[in-house]
Amino acid sequence: MALDRQRIVTEAIALLDAEGLDGVTTRKLATRLGVRSPTLYWHFPNKAALVTAIAEEILEEQFPELTRPGPEERWQDWLSGLATRLRRALLAHPDGARIVSASQLSLKMAAISELAMSTLMERGFALRQARLIVLTVERFTLGFVLEEQWPRPEAGSGEDLDLAAYGAMFPTVMAGVTDYFQPGRTVDDLFQDCLRMVIEGPPAAP
Amino acid sequence: MALDRQRIVTEAIALLDAEGLDGVTTRKLATRLGVRSPTLYWHFPNKAALVTAIAEEILEEQFPELTRPGPEERWQDWLSGLATRLRRALLAHPDGARIVSASQLSLKMAAISELAMSTLMERGFALRQARLIVLTVERFTLGFVLEEQWPRPEAGSGEDLDLAAYGAMFPTVMAGVTDYFQPGRTVDDLFQDCLRMVIEGPPAAP
DNA sequence: GGGTCCTCCCTATCAGTGATAGAGAGGAGC
DNA sequence: GCTCCTCTCTATCACTGATAGGGAGGACCC
Numbered sequence: 443m444a445l446d447r448q449r450i451v452t453e454a455i456a457l458l459d460a461e462g463l464d465g466v467t468t469r470k471l472a473t474r475l476g477v478r479s480p481t482l483y484w485h486f487p488n489k490a491a492l493v494t495a496i497a498e499e500i501l502e503e504q505f506p507e508l509t510r511p512g513p514e515e516r517w518q519d520w521l522s523g524l525a526t527r528l529r530r531a532l533l534a535h536p537d538g539a540r541i542v543s544a545s546q547l548s549l550k551m552a553a554i555s556e557l558a559m560s561t562l563m564e565r566g567f568a569l570r571q572a573r574l575i576v577l578t579v580e581r582f583t584l585g586f587v588l589e590e591q592w593p594r595p596e597a598g599s600g601e602d603l604d605l606a607a608y609g610a611m612f613p614t615v616m617a618g619v620t621d622y623f624q625p626g627r628t629v630d631d632l633f634q635d636c637l638r639m640v641i642e643g644p645p646a647a648p
Numbered sequence: 649m650a651l652d653r654q655r656i657v658t659e660a661i662a663l664l665d666a667e668g669l670d671g672v673t674t675r676k677l678a679t680r681l682g683v684r685s686p687t688l689y690w691h692f693p694n695k696a697a698l699v700t701a702i703a704e705e706i707l708e709e710q711f712p713e714l715t716r717p718g719p720e721e722r723w724q725d726w727l728s729g730l731a732t733r734l735r736r737a738l739l740a741h742p743d744g745a746r747i748v749s750a751s752q753l754s755l756k757m758a759a760i761s762e763l764a765m766s767t768l769m770e771r772g773f774a775l776r777q778a779r780l781i782v783l784t785v786e787r788f789t790l791g792f793v794l795e796e797q798w799p800r801p802e803a804g805s806g807e808d809l810d811l812a813a814y815g816a817m818f819p820t821v822m823a824g825v826t827d828y829f830q831p832g833r834t835v836d837d838l839f840q841d842c843l844r845m846v847i848e849g850p851p852a853a854p
Numbered sequence: 855g856g857g858t859c860c861t862c863c864c865t866a867t868c869a870g871t872g873a874t875a876g877a878g879a880g881g882a883g884c
Numbered sequence: 885g886c887t888c889c890t891c892t893c894t895a896t897c898a899c900t901g902a903t904a905g906g907g908a909g910g911a912c913c914c
Contacts, residue, residue, distance in 0.1 A: 444891095445891085445892090467870080467871065467872085468871080468872065468873085469870080469871080469872095477892070477893090478892070478893060478894080479871095479872085479873090480873080480874080480875095480892080480893075480894085481891075481892050481893075483872090483873070483874080484890085484891060484892075485891095488872080488873075489871095489872065489873090543791075543794055543795065546798055547814075549817075552814070552817070552818045552821055553817075553818065555818065555821045556817075556818040556819075556820050556821050559820045559821060559824060560820045563820065569820075569823060569824055569827050570824070570827060570828060572820075572824065573821075573824035573825075573827075573828060574838075574841050574842055574845055575845065575850060577838075577842060578788065578842040578845050578846060580791075581788060581791035581792045581794075581795055581842075582784065582787060582788040582791055582846070583791070584791040584794065584795070585786075585787035585788055585789070585790040585791025585792070585794065586787045586791070588749055588787075588790065588791065588794070589749070589787055589790070592752055604753070608753075608758070611755075611758070611759075611762075612758045612759065612761065612762040613762075614762050614765045614766045614769065614775075614778075615758055615761050615762050615765060615779075617775060618765060618775055618776070618778065618779035619779075621775050621776060621779075622776060622779060632780075632783075635780050636780055636783060636784040636787075639780055639781065639784050639846070640784060640788070640845070640846055640850075641850065642849075642850070643848075643849025643850055644781060644846075644847065644848070644849055650862095651862080651863085673899080673900065673901085674900080674901065674902085675899085675900080675901095683863070683864095684863075684864060684865080685901085685902090686863080686864075686865085686902080686903080686904095687862075687863050687864075689901090689902070689903080690861085690862060690863075691862095694901080694902080695900095695901065695902090
């Protein structure tokens with residue numbers, strides 16, 4: 443099987459799923475491809491370019507095509523769905539947010555921005571407003587998933603002890619966390635609630 | 649001069665300022681301190697702990713003390729100021745956002761959250777609402793600066809060419825950028841505008 | 855005073871990383 | 885048949901974070 447960019451990226455993502463971003467080394471990837479590591483440098487100028495290609499692929503998986511809202515659909519709901527798909531893309535692979543945030547000038551990301559901004563303008567927003575809204579939603583989503591994705595589950599160590607001390611020092615934060623995740627709520631709900639605040643606005647100030 | 653954590657962190661930040669996060673290696677840092685690199689491992693268990701300490705120091709610089717709003721101050725203005733200080737902290741050193749986002753369980757960050765949430769609750773917000781607002785503002789700010797801070801200015805290469813192609817593919821995005829940075833506007837204004845949207849709510853939907 | 859422990863820094867060394875130089879196999883096209 | 889081009893190889897670099905284990909020197913106790 444010939445070695446081309448697409449096959450390299452596909453295998454890189456498999457390796458990423460297995461070992462996380464830090465596990466994606468040129469040697470391990472080459473071994474998986476039945477090849478020696480310098481070979482990769484014929485297809486990619488350096489590792490950063492490879493990571494960028496991975497980022498594009500991750501986005502592509504979740505956005506095979508970009509669709510505008512239906513005529514009856516509220517722009518708020520449509521934009522919220524777009525952000526949710528973006529988050530899903532970032533969550534679909536370990537360190538997804540780190541990877542996408544490290545990839546500069548992503549074409550797919552730009553295409554998403556283009557779609558969102560032009561859609562908002564069709565709905566009557568001025569250029570500047572459209573840009574503000576889209577930028578805010580995108581960067582919030584990235585920041586959210588970045589923190590959400592941090593601690594690769596490596597349980598075992600003294601976790602409760604830290605949590606107890608933490609709760610003593612920051613009672614309100616602690617109360618907020620435990621209050622929030624009470625019945626069947628998940629981080630997904632948290633994201634949706636925050637996203638709604640960004641898009642629809644915060645609750646009336648008391 | 650005795651070597652202690654504080655002196656190591658101070659010198660690490662000087663090195664960070666000079667060479668960026670990737671330039672902060674144990675050897676370079678040790679050389680600056682007049683010491684050999686394994687010595688650092690007596691003071692820090694590993695490099696991640698060092699980076700976390702750097703993150704705490706970066707936040708500490710900008711938040712030597714945490715102050716609540718005055719009785720007449722709108723919570724929106726106070727919270728906006730808090731986020732602005734957070735952004736300033738992240739921007740004060742190269743890769744600041746990367747560093748802080750990579751540091752897990754930052755105590756200073758938790759202290760900031762605690763202050764913000766309890767302040768909002770004093771102003772009448774329910775626990776859950778306070779948490780949503782604070783979380784959203786924090787993660788948005790992190791995401792914003794993370795992207796803002798990306799391209800370490802390394803000009804020279806074919807930059808205009810890319811921009812031209814970019815503009816052809818994504819006209820609305822391009823128009824938004826050029827429209828925005830017209831007269832004396834800067835990224836600071838962009839951040840403030842986005843932040844206002846998060847805190848005060850988006851403009852009335854057309 | 856003498857012994858013992860602890861703190862702090864050292865030398866030597868490891869495995870692993872991204873990356874480059876330069877050789878060579880093998881097919882395409884003239 | 886020759887030449888070029890595409891692709892992969894071996895060999896090697898400079899560096900990285902990290903560990904093992906030794907030793908100087910002060911603190912502290914008998």
